[in-house]
Amino acid sequence: MNKTLKDRVALVTGGSGRVGGGVAEGLAEAVATVYFTARTLNQTSKTPGTVGSLDETAERINQIGGKAFPIQCDHTNDVQVRDVFRSIERAQGRLDILVNAVWGGYKHLRAEGKDRMTMPPQCFLGHSADLQ
Secondary structure, three states: OOOOOOOOEEEEEOOOOHHHHHHHHHHHHOOOEEEEEEOOOOHHHOOOOOOOOHHHHHHHHHHOOOEEEEEEOOOOOHHHHHHHHHHHHHHHOOOOEEEEOOOOOHHHHHHOOOOHHHOOOHHHHOOOHHHO
């Protein structure tokens, strides 16, 4: 097992999704202490249009022998975000690695009645003249 991140404390926001969950697992494999956030705690509280949950990511991290610390947080709520950082500071005294994998754009796509698979790539990649 690679121990390059031993004694490091990491936070992955959006840790229930495919990207954030995968990053959290990779950090755990590298022996980091991994905190990760998402709105979805478990399958019964799953937000429509999302994949995964905090419980699922924690289970995968625990299966590989990692240190998993899931924190339910809505990153559109500044108080909840502040509380995440404060709880990590209290428990660990520091934060060494921060990975931001939060994305909540699906709400806007559904509200506008658009399917993200049929939208042009520039909707997701910003202003890119190369894509036109």
